[in-house]
Amino acid sequence: MKKQILKGFAVAAALALSAGVVTPAQAANEIVVWADETRGPNIRDALATKSSWVSGYTVTVKAFANFDALKEAIDKSTATSGPDIVVGANDWVPTLAKNGKLAPLTLTASQKARFSSSQFYDLSYKKKLYGIPVDVNNVAMIYNTKLVTSAPKTFGEMVDYYKANKSSKSLKAGLCVAGGGMSWGAHSVFSALGADAYYFNADGRINKSRTFNPNVFGSNVRKFLMDGGKSNGFFPASDAGCKDNFLAGTVPFAIIGNWEWSDYKDKGFAMNLMPVPGVTASSPGKAFGSVNGAMLTSFASTRGVEAAAKSLLVDFFGSTAGQVAYQKIEKRPPAEKGAAADPSVSDGQRGFGASAAEASIPQVGAILNGPSGTSYWDSAPAFWTAVLVDGKNPVVEAKKLRAIWSANLKAAASDI
Amino acid sequence: MLIQLFRGKVALAFKVIVLALVTALLITLAQSAFAQEQYIISLFLVATIFLLNYTYFSNKRVPLKFFVPGVILLSAFVLTPVLYTLVMSTYTYKTGNYISKEQATQRISALALEPDENGTAFDIVVGDYRSEPALLVSDINTGSYFIATTKERIEIDSSALTIDEYEVATAAPDFEPLEAGAISGSDAAKLRFKYSDPYFIAVESLNVGVVFRQSLEYLAESDQFRSLITSDLYSDNGDGNYANLNDPSDKLEPGWRDPAWFSNYLRLFQDDRVRDPLVSVFIWTVVFASLTVLTQFAFGLFLALALNKPIRGRRLYRSILVLPYAMPSIMSILIWGGMFNTEFGAINEILGRQIAWFQDPNFARTAVILVNLWLGFPYFYLVSSGSLQAIPNELLEAAAIDGANPRQVFRKVTLPLLLQILSPLLIASFAFNFNNFNLIYLLTGGGPKNQLDGEIAGATDILISYTYQIAFGSNVQDLGLASAISVIIFVIVASISLYGVRKSKVLESFS
Numbered sequence: 001m002k003k004q005i006l007k008g009f010a011v012a013a014a015l016a017l018s019a020g021v022v023t024p025a026q027a028a029n030e031i032v033v034w035a036d037e038t039r040g041p042n043i044r045d046a047l048a049t050k051s052s053w054v055s056g057y058t059v060t061v062k063a064f065a066n067f068d069a070l071k072e073a074i075d076k077s078t079a080t081s082g083p084d085i086v087v088g089a090n091d092w093v094p095t096l097a098k099n100g101k102l103a104p105l106t107l108t109a110s111q112k113a114r115f116s117s118s119q120f121y122d123l124s125y126k127k128k129l130y131g132i133p134v135d136v137n138n139v140a141m142i143y144n145t146k147l148v149t150s151a152p153k154t155f156g157e158m159v160d161y162y163k164a165n166k167s168s169k170s171l172k173a174g175l176c177v178a179g180g181g182m183s184w185g186a187h188s189v190f191s192a193l194g195a196d197a198y199y200f201n202a203d204g205r206i207n208k209s210r211t212f213n214p215n216v217f218g219s220n221v222r223k224f225l226m227d228g229g230k231s232n233g234f235f236p237a238s239d240a241g242c243k244d245n246f247l248a249g250t251v252p253f254a255i256i257g258n259w260e261w262s263d264y265k266d267k268g269f270a271m272n273l274m275p276v277p278g279v280t281a282s283s284p285g286k287a288f289g290s291v292n293g294a295m296l297t298s299f300a301s302t303r304g305v306e307a308a309a310k311s312l313l314v315d316f317f318g319s320t321a322g323q324v325a326y327q328k329i330e331k332r333p334p335a336e337k338g339a340a341a342d343p344s345v346s347d348g349q350r351g352f353g354a355s356a357a358e359a360s361i362p363q364v365g366a367i368l369n370g371p372s373g374t375s376y377w378d379s380a381p382a383f384w385t386a387v388l389v390d391g392k393n394p395v396v397e398a399k400k401l402r403a404i405w406s407a408n409l410k411a412a413a414s415d416i
Numbered sequence: 417m418l419i420q421l422f423r424g425k426v427a428l429a430f431k432v433i434v435l436a437l438v439t440a441l442l443i444t445l446a447q448s449a450f451a452q453e454q455y456i457i458s459l460f461l462v463a464t465i466f467l468l469n470y471t472y473f474s475n476k477r478v479p480l481k482f483f484v485p486g487v488i489l490l491s492a493f494v495l496t497p498v499l500y501t502l503v504m505s506t507y508t509y510k511t512g513n514y515i516s517k518e519q520a521t522q523r524i525s526a527l528a529l530e531p532d533e534n535g536t537a538f539d540i541v542v543g544d545y546r547s548e549p550a551l552l553v554s555d556i557n558t559g560s561y562f563i564a565t566t567k568e569r570i571e572i573d574s575s576a577l578t579i580d581e582y583e584v585a586t587a588a589p590d591f592e593p594l595e596a597g598a599i600s601g602s603d604a605a606k607l608r609f610k611y612s613d614p615y616f617i618a619v620e621s622l623n624v625g626v627v628f629r630q631s632l633e634y635l636a637e638s639d640q641f642r643s644l645i646t647s648d649l650y651s652d653n654g655d656g657n658y659a660n661l662n663d664p665s666d667k668l669e670p671g672w673r674d675p676a677w678f679s680n681y682l683r684l685f686q687d688d689r690v691r692d693p694l695v696s697v698f699i700w701t702v703v704f705a706s707l708t709v710l711t712q713f714a715f716g717l718f719l720a721l722a723l724n725k726p727i728r729g730r731r732l733y734r735s736i737l738v739l740p741y742a743m744p745s746i747m748s749i750l751i752w753g754g755m756f757n758t759e760f761g762a763i764n765e766i767l768g769r770q771i772a773w774f775q776d777p778n779f780a781r782t783a784v785i786l787v788n789l790w791l792g793f794p795y796f797y798l799v800s801s802g803s804l805q806a807i808p809n810e811l812l813e814a815a816a817i818d819g820a821n822p823r824q825v826f827r828k829v830t831l832p833l834l835l836q837i838l839s840p841l842l843i844a845s846f847a848f849n850f851n852n853f854n855l856i857y858l859l860t861g862g863g864p865k866n867q868l869d870g871e872i873a874g875a876t877d878i879l880i881s882y883t884y885q886i887a888f889g890s891n892v893q894d895l896g897l898a899s900a901i902s903v904i905i906f907v908i909v910a911s912i913s914l915y916g917v918r919k920s921k922v923l924e925s926f927s
Contacts, residue, residue: 029597054622056597080452095891099514100523100670106626108537126669128527172759237775240753241760298523304601310621369891373689374867378890382867389758389775400868 029057031309033294034074034083036067039330043087046316046326053316057308074101077299084300084309085317087134090122090290091365094415097125103298104128105310107318114318114336117204118362123293125366126415131293132318133335135327138289139180139188139255140273140355142264147252151274153281155192158253159224162234165252172250174234175276176242179257183380184288187361188255188276189235190380192285193220195398197376198367198409206364208413211406218395220279221387230391237381237388255287258333261348273351275359289360291335294318364416371411372404379404435472439465460496464488498906505680505899511892513656513671520672521634524641524658527669528632532615539584540617540625542604543593545570549604551617551625552591556583563591564609564617596622614644632668641668680900690897693873693882701878704784705849709842711789716796717834721826724804734801741794749858752787775864777875784876788855792845803837804830843916847909856881879905 031054035043040063047059062083064070074086074096082101086092096102107129112120115133123131143151147169152158162174177185187197195212225235236242246254247267256264261271275284294317300309316322320338327334333349333356334340340353368376383401386392446461471477471484515523541552550565561577563570578587587593594602599622608616611627620626632641632650641650641658650658653667656674660666683690719737723730740748755762756773764771773779807830815825835842856862862874862881873882879901887898 028601054596056595057600078452091891095511095893098512098669100520104527106531106535106537106620106628108624108626109535236759237772238758240757245760298526301526304605306600307605307619307621308600311623314621314624365891374870375890378865378867382865385772385775385864386866386868389772397868404868 028304029308031057031059031085031300031305031312032083033059033061033085033087033312034070035061035063035087036070037063037065039087039292040064042329043326045329046322049325050321053322054308054311057305057312059312059316074297075099077101077297079299079302082297082299084297084303084305085294085313086297087292087294087317090137090293090363091369093123093130093293093295094125094365094369096295097128097130101297101299102130103296103301103306104130105132105296105313107314111314111318114320114338116337118289118360119291119335121206121362121364121416122291123295124416131295132313133291134294134317134323135292135330135332136289136335136353136356137258137292138333138352138356138360139177139185139257139287140352141175141188141253141276142246142256142269142271142273143253144246144249144251145270145272146249151272152253152277154277155220155224155279155285158277159232159234161252163232166233170250171252172245173236173242174251175253175255176236176246176251177239178243178246178254179260180239180255180288181381182237182239182384183377184363185239185255185257186380186384188285188287188359190217190285191287191359191361192276192278192283193217193224194279195401196286196361197405198361198364200361206367206409206416208409208416211402211409212398214398214402215395218393218398221394221398224279225388226391226394231388235384235388237384258348258352261352262331265348271347271351273355275355284359286359286361287356288363289356290363292332364412366415367408367412370408371415372407374404374408376405376408431472435469438468442468460492501899501902501906504896505903506675506677507896507899508656508671508674508676508679509896509899510894512669513673515670515672517672517674520670523670524632524668525634528630528641529618529628530631530645532627532629536627537620538617538625538627539582539623540619541586541591541593541623542599542602542619543591545588545591549602549607550591551604551609551619552577552585552588552593553617553625554579554584559583561585561588563588564611566607566609569610569612676896680896683897684900684904689872693871693877694901697873697877697879697882700781700876701850704781704876704878705846705852707785708788708792708849708852709845711785712792712845713796713800713838713842715789715793716798717800719793719797720800720804724801737797738794740790741798745791745854746858748791749787749855752783752790753859756783774860777864780860780864780876784855784859787859788849788852791855795845799838799841800834803834806837807833840916840919843912843919847912847916850878850909850912851880851905852878853880853884857884 033043034040040061044061044063047053047061053059064073067089070086070088071092074082074088074092077083093102119133119136120129123129123133147165148161152161158174162171165171166174175189177189179185190196194217195214199207199210201207226232231237242251242254243256243260243263245251246256247264247269255276265271275287278284294313296306296309296313300306317326318336320336320342323334323336323339324342324344327339327349328344331346331349333353334342334345339345345353370376370378379401383397386397387394442461442465446458446465449455449458449461467484467488471480539554539556543552544550545552545563545565548565550563553562553564555561559574561572561574563572572585572588574585576589577585579585594604599605599619605619608618608628609625611617614629615627616629617625618628629644631645632643634641639652642648643650648663648666649661650666650668651661653659653664654674655671655676657667657669657671659668684694685691723733723737727733753774754760756764758764758770758772758775761773763773771779773783811829811833812825815829820828856876856878860874860876862877862885865871865874865877873885877885883898883901883905886894886901
């Protein structure tokens, strides 16, 4: 009998305990935003600067442990578990849209005018816009003023400096990629030597038939980066160790990311940022000026908060006031024009913004992700390895590279 | 006293408390899984709750009490993933074919809205007009205002309206605005309001309406979509997409997970782009696992033999040799990765060379074997040392008395006996290294890989890292194909493990 009572107690205790920890359902007037470990708390703080960004709705921000955890969560999310808005990378858009996890939004002309039109390329797929540009993600070249007294005007100037000072100043390389890797981060070097991933017409639309000239690009690679069929050591084929060596003063020029400018500033480097100089002074290399976006998910519609979530996107993520409040804390270059011009923007944010304004190219995932089979992200580092490590003929390898990029451009034609 | 702990009231109370806590946790997880529409997981948890309580609240099922936790954990973390992988390998399950057909159909319908040429948008107020859902629309470019219901569009003179400083109408006669907090979930947010056929106004955000037209309609009877612009029909193509009957390459997105039966397995043999890299990856996987076991065992045994004799500082040497084993392997691999760096790495500094360790296929493979040797030799040093102690000295002495020199004693007596003892461990090590994902992923990422020449797999990719690359390594994920390769890896590793178990005869006591 006693045992029966105890069994009953066990069941009762179990139910009682479980009742207290039932997963809370999303409230009717609640908009759920997912972000990573830095953006999440910062968005939460920025939202708190105003009593309500969307009248009648509360906003809950869930921060994940890191960017990869966020990506994994959104990949696996369902209508019951997913957010209404996710703040993530622009190159998530094609995949998430293809998988039915994102919902499109339509901006009015005045809302569109708050951003540079090229910024919408990043967040669009099959001619539909899936998010609002939140912050600019780009790289720029920094030079060490203890080694180089003035900004180089051409690519050749940098190479000459490296060759002349390699031994005397124990230089380990001339220019290296510290931020963004040998594909995304190194696009400005491709571009400076004559190979843009794609080109634009005068009307701002992508030219679907133009690709780079492999003979010109290959010859420039041979001229500036090679000696006697081998790498001349100016530009390493890998990004490993670049940041440490630049900070240690053994590399005079480095391509750095805007997410880490404070690391350089903390070490005493001035924010003398610029695009990678081109073969001529008037043709600087274009860096990818991509954006991180606040994207609308298809789950918002399921939960009946789609219109409110769109209002939050426009009135907080896409407004001057919202981006100023957020970027004061986040310290990345804001995407919105009014916020970018705000006096509260720091010199690091401004330096990257200026470099992007001088020479940048939007990151179009639909082309770069390799719709024809091989992506830009894989083929670009492969080119550097083939030429700078294996010593292969740069013109021959440039022709292979062009074939891949050209095929991707054609394959993406209907999506852009 | 001790018996009281296991049989008395204290034990019963302890059991009840533990079971209550476990049951509470499982009920929570079950209802959470149910709420997230994970019905199979929820059902499994409920079954677990009943099984646990049934087993532990009875005095008659004693053997079951020992087996149940193991069986549940084995089912949850071994059998279920294997079964799930097996099932997924028979599906078209990749980027673009991720959700169910029902969800895909809903998404296609939701996406089939096309703004007009100018992207016309209006400031709106959502509310009711004479008890009907309606929008109070302000066209500030033309200074015109109207109320749109689902049936009609009623032009309203500005003099009858309340207009704010931005020229937006905020109130109109017979028009009752909805509270902001009620708009998103209201019927009005889902309706289409009259504009100019075929275009209508839909609520975009709380105060903006956009002019759209429907571009596709779903024909439920024939399970087809029809384009309202071109009249093209899109039918289920049997591969997880609605495809244009006139142009099969024109597919609607998103697609859905569709049964593909054995097509993923057939692709492994029939599709050149899958088969060719898979063959080279398989060969390297076998070579890598064999070389790893061979080098680790040889080096570990060599050190064990060297330190098997009493020498000064033996304890210190033994402690030092175990250090690589004590250090977290992830840290070791990353440090080695830095040391092998071409431009800045310590190894090239010492050699005075610019060896492209991770860019050249042969050097990368050498680096992988060397790093794995560093990570694994202490294990074989430890087991060899222990095994050497287990070999009776009489055998060695007898061999010496029979005239065998030390080399012959090692070759004819020590090594065969050691191999007899260690062969199950060698087989287990082979199976482990067959799937040594961490090393490859952290050290070389599977590379180098020359994409310019169309290489799909990297020079150091082993089957598991190649599978990971297919499943998660790029923007285009093919989970169905990756599952098929995983099943094959499972069969290989399970066979090797079974062979190892038989070799070690650990199951003999059960037979």
